[in-house]
Amino acid sequence: MIIDESVLSPEERVYLSLRHLYKSYGYTRFKMNKFEEYDLYGKNKDFLVSDSVITFTDTSGKLMALRPDVTLSVVKRFRPEGRVARGFYNENVYRISGKTGSFGEICQAGIEAIGPIDEINVFEVVLLAAMSLKSISERSVLNISHLGILSSVLSGISSDGLKSAIIKCVGDKNAHSIREICSEASVPSETAELLCLLASSTASVSDTINAIREKTSSPDVIKAIDELVELSEKAAEVSGVSVKIDLSLVGDMNYYNGIIMSGFIEGVPARVLAGGRYDRLMEKMNKPGGAVGFAIYLDLLERMNGGCDSTRYSLILADKESSLRELYKKADELIAQGKKAIIEEEIPSKESFEEIIDMRGAR
Amino acid sequence: MDTGKLLKVALPKGRLGEKVYEIFAAAGYPCDDVLDPNTRKLIFVNEQAGVCYFWVKPSDVSIYVERGAADIGVAGKDIILEYSPDVFELRDLHLGICRMCVAGKTDFKDNPANTLRVATKFPNIALSYYRRLGRDIDIINLHGSIELAPVLGLSDVIVDIVESGKTLKENGLVPLETIVPISARLIANRSAYQFKSEEINALSSELSKLI
Numbered sequence: 183m184i185i186d187e188s189v190l191s192p193e194e195r196v197y198l199s200l201r202h203l204y205k206s207y208g209y210t211r212f213k214m215n216k217f218e219e220y221d222l223y224g225k226n227k228d229f230l231v232s233d234s235v236i237t238f239t240d241t242s243g244k245l246m247a248l249r250p251d252v253t254l255s256v257v258k259r260f261r262p263e264g265r266v267a268r269g270f271y272n273e274n275v276y277r278i279s280g281k282t283g284s285f286g287e288i289c290q291a292g293i294e295a296i297g298p299i300d301e302i303n304v305f306e307v308v309l310l311a312a313m314s315l316k317s318i319s320e321r322s323v324l325n326i327s328h329l330g331i332l333s334s335v336l337s338g339i340s341s342d343g344l345k346s347a348i349i350k351c352v353g354d355k356n357a358h359s360i361r362e363i364c365s366e367a368s369v370p371s372e373t374a375e376l377l378c379l380l381a382s383s384t385a386s387v388s389d390t391i392n393a394i395r396e397k398t399s400s401p402d403v404i405k406a407i408d409e410l411v412e413l414s415e416k417a418a419e420v421s422g423v424s425v426k427i428d429l430s431l432v433g434d435m436n437y438y439n440g441i442i443m444s445g446f447i448e449g450v451p452a453r454v455l456a457g458g459r460y461d462r463l464m465e466k467m468n469k470p471g472g473a474v475g476f477a478i479y480l481d482l483l484e485r486m487n488g489g490c491d492s493t494r495y496s497l498i499l500a501d502k503e504s505s506l507r508e509l510y511k512k513a514d515e516l517i518a519q520g521k522k523a524i525i526e527e528e529i530p531s532k533e534s535f536e537e538i539i540d541m542r543g544a545r
Numbered sequence: 546m547d548t549g550k551l552l553k554v555a556l557p558k559g560r561l562g563e564k565v566y567e568i569f570a571a572a573g574y575p576c577d578d579v580l581d582p583n584t585r586k587l588i589f590v591n592e593q594a595g596v597c598y599f600w601v602k603p604s605d606v607s608i609y610v611e612r613g614a615a616d617i618g619v620a621g622k623d624i625i626l627e628y629s630p631d632v633f634e635l636r637d638l639h640l641g642i643c644r645m646c647v648a649g650k651t652d653f654k655d656n657p658a659n660t661l662r663v664a665t666k667f668p669n670i671a672l673s674y675y676r677r678l679g680r681d682i683d684i685i686n687l688h689g690s691i692e693l694a695p696v697l698g699l700s701d702v703i704v705d706i707v708e709s710g711k712t713l714k715e716n717g718l719v720p721l722e723t724i725v726p727i728s729a730r731l732i733a734n735r736s737a738y739q740f741k742s743e744e745i746n747a748l749s750s751e752l753s754k755l756i
Contacts (some may be wrong), residue, residue, distance in 0.1 A: 451613025
C-alpha cells in the first residue's frame with residue numbers, strides 16, 4: 183500500500199521518519215503500559231518535570247499512576263544481559279502543565295541506551311539526536327553541555343538552596359543575578375566569575391572555553407571540556423547539523439551526569455528535544471551500568487509551518503435525485519487523479535474549494 | 546508583512562516602555578512613529594536596523610516572549626518572579642528601579658497567633674516569601690487599589706511594588722519589609738535565541754554601553 187504523506191499530521195510524519203532512523207541504527211521498540219505502580223514515581227519525584235501524577239486504585243488495592251514519564255519505566259524494565267539495550271519509543275505521557283495548572287496528554291518519542299555504555303554509545307545517541315532534529319527541519323540546533331563542568335564549579339558550595347538558586351540563574355543565562363547571589367552569600371569571586379562565564383550569553387563559546395581552561399585547575403573540568411569539544415565537532419561533522427556547546431544547559435544533578443542535550447527547531451518557540459546521560463538514576467534504581475537517551479516532544483510540532491490544514495478539496499454538489507453510484511464513481515475518479523473529494527448538498531460557507539462539480543440530478 | 550528575519554521586540558506600554566525604547570533607539574535600533582501618540586499602528590518596523598517593535602501590556606511581555614510571538618522583550622523582575630516564564634533573562638537594564646515590599650499601617654504589629662491576611666496583585670511572590678519565613682498567610686488576590694485593603698480592614702498587610710513610597714504615605718501606610726529589588730530585564734525566547742543569537746547579543750551588548 184502506498185501512503186499519501188499529505189494525510190499524515192506533522193507529528194505522524196516526524197514519528198515515521200524517526201522510527202526509520204532509529205531502526206536503521208539497531209534500536210528496537212520499547213512497548214510499555216500506560217500505567218505503572220505509583221511507587222515508581224513517588225520515589226523519583228525530582229526526576230519528573232512536574233510532581234503531580236494522575237493516580238487511581240486498581241482492583242487489588244494498589245495505587246497506580248498514569249505514566250508521567252517514559253524513562254523511569256524503561257529503566258525499571260531493564261534486565262542486565264551484559265550488553266547495551268538500545269530501544270526507541272513513541273508514547274503518551276500525562277503531566278500537569280505549569281502554565282495551565284491542569285493535566286494534559288503529551289506525545290513523546292525518543293531513544294534510550296542502557297547497560298555497559300561507553301563513549302561510542304554516548305556519541306551515537308548525540309548523533310541520533312542531531313539527525314532526529316535534521317529529519318524534522320533543516321533549520322535546527324542541538325546544544326550540548328557536560329554537567330561535570332557545572333558540578334565541579336559548584337563543588338565548593340555546600341548549601342543546597344544556594345546551589346539551586348545559582349543553577350536556575352545559569353540555566354536562564356542570568357549572569358547579573360549570579361553576581362548578586364554570590365556576593366550576598368560570600369561565594370569566592372573566582373567561583374562567581376566561572377559561573378558567570380557558564381551563563382554568559384555574549385562571549386563566544388571558544389572564548390568562554392579558553393577562559394574556563396585558564397581559570398580552573400580542576401582536571402575533571404578540563405577532561406569534561408575536552409570530551410565536549412570533541413563530541414560537538416564530530417557530531418556536527420557527521421550529521422551536518424549545528425551542534426553547539428552551550429555551557430548554560432542545566433539538569434538535575436541527582437539523576438544526570440556527563441553529557442546533556444537540548445534541541446530546537448526554528449519556528450517552534452520551546453525546546454523540542456531534551457536528554458543526556460543519567461547514570462545516577464540507574465544507581466538510584468539499583469541497576470548496573472549507565473544510561474543515555476533523549477526525548478522529543480512531538481506535540482510541540484503540531485503548529486510547525488503555521489499548524490493550519492491547507493488541504494483543498496474538490497466539492498461534488500449532490501441532491502436527492504443524484505445517483506449514489508455516479509457520485510462515488512466521480513469521487514473515485516477525482517481521487518485517482520490525486521485530488522481529494524467531498525460530497526455535499528450545499529456549498530459550505532466559509533470554505534473555499536479546488537473546484538465545484540455540480541452533480542445535482544445526475545442519474 | 547514578513548517579520549521572520551527581523552528581531553521582534555515586545556515593549557511594555559507606559560512610561561517605562563518609552564524609556565526603554567529611547568535606549569534601544571540610542572543603541573542603534575530606532576524606528577519611526579514608535580513614540581507618536583497619534584499613530585494607530587500596532588507594529589513598527591525598521592528593516593534597515595533589522596528590528597520590529599510592538600507595544601503590549603507590561604504583564605503580557607513575558608507571555609509574548611515565552612510563546613515566541615516576540616524574540617525578545619523588556620519585563621519587570623516582578624512579572625518574571627510572579628509568572629516564572631520559561632525565558633532567558635539576559636540583562637538587568639537598571640531602569641524602572643523600585644522594590645517589592647510588605648507594607649502596612651504605621652501602627653501594624655504582626656500577631657503570630659493569627660493567620661496573616663495579605664492583599665496583593667502578586668500572589669506567587671507573596672506565597673514564596675512567607676513560605677520561606679514559615680508564616681501562615683491568607684492571600685487576598687486583588688487587581689488594583691491594593692492600598693485600600695489594610696485601610697478598610699480587608700487585610701493586615703499588602704505585598705506590592707513601592708517606588709517612592711508616596712502613595713503608601715498618603716494612605717497612612719509604610720513599607721515594613723523589602724522582599725526583592727525590582728528593575729526592568731531584557732528577556733529572550735529560548736528557541737529564538739538559538740537562531741538569532743548574534744543579533745540578540747549585539748543588541749544586548751549595545752544596550753550595556755548605555756545603562
